[in-house]
Amino acid sequence: MRVIGPIVVLMGLASACAQTVRAPAPSPADTTALEARRARSANDPDRLLDIGTAFYRAKAYTRARDVFAAVLALRPGSFRAAVQLGLANEGLGDQNAALDAYRRAQRMKASGQERRDLERRLVELTRARLAAEARRAVAEERTLAATPTVPNTIAVLPWSYFGANADLKPLETGLAYLVVTDLSKVSRLTLLERERVQALAEELKLVGAGRVEPATAARSGHLLRAARVVQGAIRETTRDALRLDANVVSTQTAQIEASGSADDRLAQLFTMEKTIVFGLLDRMGVVLSPAERRAIAERPTADLQAFLAFSRGLEAEDRGDFSEAARLFRQAVSRDPAFRPASDRADRNTDLSAAGQVTTGELLSAVQQPVTVSPPSVGDVAGTPGSVLAAGLQGVAPSSASRLLGPVVGLPPILRSRLAEALNQDDASKLGLLGVILVIIPRP
Structure with a gap:
């Protein structure tokens, strides 16, 4: 057996008592120095990540955005860069660009906790964006009224319940969900997302207001730029029976283009909903392919109580009460284990609830990684021959490191200065080396 020359791995620590190495937030005056470091590190994604973070902490969001975009060009799969690009865009007030960056990060490799934190931030930002868009649309209503709508787009408003049974009121949200789901299976139609319409x-304070007149639908269509709007009403006819009425209203003319009705026992709710949808499509002149007809005919569940729990879960989700939403979706699944939308939403809301509210600062902390330093090779370190492959030691107490790594040794001046530069430390004398590891690789 031969022994190949020993490999020496250096573990550097920036401070004897520090648990995490992070660059201090620079003042705006320091951005010139950061730009110089950026120019020297144009092809080093690791250093650029740290430089971009420094720009972000200095609130130089435009520079931070550009640096993180450069990192993604060099390393397209960098979860940290994609998330921090989103944070920089949030800093710039560009919510759409931030959402694009976060959705890009969702497709990348990350830990479970990182994914949960990102998902919660994405949901919070989406809710904020949709609310802001709604306020802006109302403020610009006169302009939007003269703006052409997008052809073949349909918005489905929450239904209105007229009855005394509070247990059935969640159907306002649940039936809107079913209609959106069914109409989205028609290739020639474009459905606006339910959350945006909500x-x-x-x-407009339409939720629970019982407003089903065509003028209200047409106004909503202009604000959403939808060509048509579907609105519906739920009425109790007897104790165990319902009547469903739905209209398709043209945004341009405020006229009803199609209408449909169905009444039956409450237990036949899903059959009534399918009757409504097929009737509306037929009166709109939409010819369905056999595959589209089969897809619309599918039912997510046949259990009415499971669907009522699901509808209450949607309401809780709309309120941002993810813990309650998860409980209600699990309740729906307990009644019907094959209820896939309920199962998916139960998992998602459980994760969102576990993540808690995630601020931009918390998301930044969540994706921060230890600083990695790659110093140049040297012949000897404290008398030990070999190559320096090097990485930064993070989060290890000095006493523990000494036990793990052996005797404390000194750090050569050339490595001390390079490590100080990488860790953005002004006083290189404060840096030390905890020890060395000899890795012996035998060859048969």
């Missing part, structure tokens, strides 16, 4: 309905 945000406008809340801004």
Whole structure:
């Protein structure tokens, strides 16, 4: 057996008592120095990440955005760069660009906790964006009224319940969800996302207001730039029976283009909903392919109580009460284990609830990684021959490190200065080396 020359791995620590190495937030005056470091590190994604973070902490968001974009060009799979690009865009007030960056990060490799934190931030930002868009649409209503709508787009408003049974009121949200789901299976139609329509309905105070007149639908269509709007009403006819009425209103003319009705026992709710949807499509002149017809005919569940729990879960989700939403979706799954939308939403809301509210600062901390330093090779370190492969030691107490790594040794001046530069430390004399590891690689 031969022994190949020993490999020496240096573990550097920036401070004897520090648990995490992070660059201090620079003042705006320091951005010139950061730009110089950026120019020297143009092809080093690790150093650029730290430089971009420094720009972000200095509130130089435009520079931070550009640096993180450069990192992604060098390393397209960098979760940390994608998330921090989103944070920089949030700092610039560009919510759409931030959402794009966060969605890009969702497709990248990350830990479970990082994914939960990102998902919670994405949900919070989406809710804020939709609410802001709704407020802006109402403020610019005169302009939007003269703006052409997008052809073949449909918005489905929350339904209105007229009855005394509070247990059935969540159907306002649940039936809107079913209609959106069914109409989205028609290739020639474009459905606006339910959450966006919900945000406008809340801004206009339509939720629970019992407003089903065509003029209200047409106004909502202009604000959403949807060509058509579907609105519906739920009425109790007897104790165990319902009547469903729905209209498709043209945004341009405020006229009803199609209408549909169905009444039956409450237990036949899903059959009534399918009757409404097929009737509306037929009266709109939409010819369905056999595949589209089969897809619309599918039912997510046949259990009415499971669907009522699901509808209450949607309401809780809309309020941002993710813990309650998860409980209600799990309740729906307990009644119908095959209820896939309920199962998916239960998992998602459980994760959102576990993550808690995630601020931009907390998200930044969540994706921060230890600083990695790659110093140049040297012949000897404290008398030990070999190559320096090097990385930064993070989060290890000095006493523990000494036990793990052996005797404390000194750090050569050339490595001390390079490590100080990488860690953004002004006083290189404060840096030390905890020890060395000899890795012996035998060859048969």
